[in-house]
Amino acid sequence: MSLKADLTSADLNEIRQSALGAADPLGVAADLADAARDGRLADPQDAGLALTLAAEIAESRSKLDAALRYVDGALEAYGKRDDSPAAGARALRARILFRAGRGDEAFAEIEPLRPLLTQYPDAPAYITAALAVGNRGREAETWLTEAVQEVLAERGATEPADADDAGVLFFLLQQRHRLRHALGRQHDTHDNLAERLETRLANASARAATAPAEDLVFWPRPEFDRLAKQTEVYGATWDEHRARLERELVRLAGTGRADLAVFPGSVDALTRQAGVGGDPVTGENRSAYATTLATGAARIPWPPERNGSCWCGSGLKYKKCCLPRSRS
Ligand SMILES: [Zn+2]
Ligand SMILES: [Zn+2]
Structure with a gap:
């Protein structure tokens, strides 16, 4: 080949x-x-x-x-690069040396990488992997624990809200949690924190996978023109708005989502959603309105037949209207 x-x-x-x-x-x-x-x-x-x-x-x-x-x-x-890919290659070299039974050389390769544990999000994984191959689980545990303590001390007392907020701390906690399970350790407070963050991350991804996509709110031409006076978040032009929707639908179809549709919005309803004195175009209100729409009855199924009329209501055939927009 x-x-x-x-x-x-x-x-x-x-x-x-x-x-x-x-x-x-x-x-x-x-x-x-x-x-x-x-x-x-x-x-x-x-x-x-x-x-x-x-x-x-x-x-x-x-x-x-x-x-x-x-x-x-x-x-x-x-x-001389010392960024994460270069460090990852060093860790890989250590891992290969461990596998080859050259433990001392391997350890000499991996030890200088230890300070990177708190610097690069992927360092905890490649450093732990190398040490694990060399049966140096105890060292890995110590290194990870000390790195966790170092980052926690820098952050102060506040617990990170989620994995994003935790940054490199999340990856340290996660590797440490896995390793300690493999070593048969009881949970300690760091493991409890790791588990809370892992659970939140899993829940957030599950929500994201099933969320009624805010991106599928469709503004028919007259509504779009009214809305365009207040915000451009749905696209600078109606063409751009339709192109975005079409691309998002194609993307979702590619992830295996069936039963796709767009949800036609109205500016009056969006304004009502905001309540008296509320700003209709804040992210919060738009997202609340998208949820309302996605659970309501009005939906335009997607995709239409190639030769059928387009979902956007232009009166043109789908293949001559929004179908090609996904490639623009
Ligand atoms: Zn656990
Ligand atoms: Zn169209």
Whole structure:
């Protein structure tokens, strides 16, 4: 198998997703390394990324010599960079060395990364993974605990509201929580906090998956023109408004959502929703109105037949009206 020329970062990410299931993953790894060496990457800055990926693939096939060669190439490509991808490559090198039974060298590679635990959101994961492979779970636990304490001390007493608010603390708590379960530890207060944040995050994603999408409020032409005097949040023009809806519908259909529809809004109803003296176009009121609409009876099913009349009410065929807008 041969990779195409000028691999972009997006291509590399796609290869990351698919390589392990490929018929010849080691061939993919070798091709990636060649592409990096021969300058066949769209962005030469991606050489480190391509070689790291090659190393991960080789490691997963227990080809540790090749993995080590690739990761050394990655570190050479990263040079003096000390950002998270470069640190991730160092952690990977440590992990491969641990696997190869070279524990002392591995530990010497991973130890200098310890201060990064509180700096990069993905550092807790790659550092813990390397230590776990080397049966250094106790060290990982200590490192994570101290990092958690450090961040908590900096934040002061307030408990983070959610995972977003917690930032790197969330990833520290999460890795620590998993690791401690694996080590058979009882929950402590940090684990309780980890669990609360994990639960909130899971609930928020579940809500997001089923939420009546605010983005599916559709303003028919006369309503849009009235609303345009007050806000542009639904699009600067009616065309843009319809294009956004069409794109969102296509996206939702792609996630497997069935029974899609748009919900025609009216400015009078939006204004009533705000109550006396309320501002109809605040985010809060618009979102409350979207919920009202989504649970009501008025809905325009999507998609119409290609040759049927368009959902937007223009009177044109769908294929000549909003269908092509999703590509604009
Ligand atoms: Zn737990
Ligand atoms: Zn249309």
